[in-house]
Amino acid sequence: MQPPGPPSQKFELPNIQYLVAVASGKGGVGKSTVAANLALALVKKGKRVGLMDADIYGPSIPIMLGIGDVDPQTTTFPIERHGLKAMSMGFLLGPDKAAVMRGPMVQKYLLGFLTQVDWGQLDYLLVDMPPGTGDAQLALAQTAPVAGVVVVTTPQDVSLNVARRGVQMFRQVQVPVLGVVENMSFFIGEDGKRYEIFRHGGGRKLAEESDVPFLGEIPIDPRVAECGDQGEPVVHRYPDSDVAKAYLALAETVDQQLRHGTQPKELPEVQL
Numbered sequence: 287m288q289p290p291g292p293p294s295q296k297f298e299l300p301n302i303q304y305l306v307a308v309a310s311g312k313g314g315v316g317k318s319t320v321a322a323n324l325a326l327a328l329v330k331k332g333k334r335v336g337l338m339d340a341d342i343y344g345p346s347i348p349i350m351l352g353i354g355d356v357d358p359q360t361t362t363f364p365i366e367r368h369g370l371k372a373m374s375m376g377f378l379l380g381p382d383k384a385a386v387m388r389g390p391m392v393q394k395y396l397l398g399f400l401t402q403v404d405w406g407q408l409d410y411l412l413v414d415m416p417p418g419t420g421d422a423q424l425a426l427a428q429t430a431p432v433a434g435v436v437v438v439t440t441p442q443d444v445s446l447n448v449a450r451r452g453v454q455m456f457r458q459v460q461v462p463v464l465g466v467v468e469n470m471s472f473f474i475g476e477d478g479k480r481y482e483i484f485r486h487g488g489g490r491k492l493a494e495e496s497d498v499p500f501l502g503e504i505p506i507d508p509r510v511a512e513c514g515d516q517g518e519p520v521v522h523r524y525p526d527s528d529v530a531k532a533y534l535a536l537a538e539t540v541d542q543q544l545r546h547g548t549q550p551k552e553l554p555e556v557q558l
């Protein structure tokens with residue numbers, strides 16, 4: 287079987303300056319949380335930002351942004367919340383229903399979210415990817431004008447190994463990897479001490495090994511989960527917290543990299 291390569295033609299999104307995917311090899315590492323908080327951190331920097339939930343089977347953006355009970359018949363999309371524009375399969379299905387559809391249908395929805403939703407003029411459209419390196423990721427990477435991918439990992443070895451596969455997949459289809467973020471990096475206890483619960487430094491190591499930039503560390507903070515469940519991401523609810531500052535720094539790094547062309551390194555051929 288031929289390994290996937292770059293497509294000959296991608297569609298254009300003339301109103302969107304930077305389409306940025308937030309991805310990982312593995313589930314549960316905090317992609318959706320990073321995507322939502324990075325989006326809000328960019329809003330805080332004065333950017334016009336959209337957040338598209340590409341997790342068709344397990345959308346979590348509606349809960350994270352506190353958008354429930356949407357009547358798709360009477361709602362115009364995207365939905366605005368906390369200063370950003372959002373679109374998710376969860377808005378079309380309701381919070382308790384699961385999407386039952388095959389791959390080609392999923393790709394149709396993703397394409398529709400990108401091209402048929404009236405995003406208006408945006409500086410950033412962040413895409414919260416489903417876990418893994420499956421069809422949805424590949425289709426998006428091959429057909430959408432993705433400016434770059436932020437790869438999220440946790441410090442453990444297992445997470446890093448799968449994150450490495452994620453980096454490789456995007457490289458193979460020649461989508462620039464903006465870099466690696468290490469989520470749940472460390473925990474600062476009430477005693478002020480730093481605890482490295484899942485070990486530490488793996489994200490940096492992965493970035494070095496893969497020859498992509500290391501974008502930073504996000505600490506573990508129980509408020510992150512609490513805020514996510516309550517529909518107001520931590521950057522919005524606790525803007526002065528250390529974890530919010532880490533997201534703001536991440537937004538700055540990503541923005542600098544895209545605007546000032548700290549070019550991701552030349553991409554070597556990688557066999558999947």
Ligand SMILES: Nc1ncnc2c1ncn2[C@@H]1O[C@H](COP(=O)(O)OP(=O)(O)OP(=O)(O)O)[C@@H](O)[C@H]1O
Pocket residue numbers: 310312313314315316317318319320341344346415416417469470504505506507508509510511512514515
């Ligand atoms: N830095 C953090 N500190 C504390 N909790 C966190 C942090 N980052 C994420 N979490 C929590 O970890 C859980 C998983 O996060 P999230 O849903 O963002 O992961 P995901 O990678 O998008 O998962 P999936 O693969 O299922 O889409 C959530 O409950 C979230 O609130």
Ligand SMILES: [Mg+2]
Pocket residue numbers: 317318319341346414415416
């Ligand atoms: Mg998710």
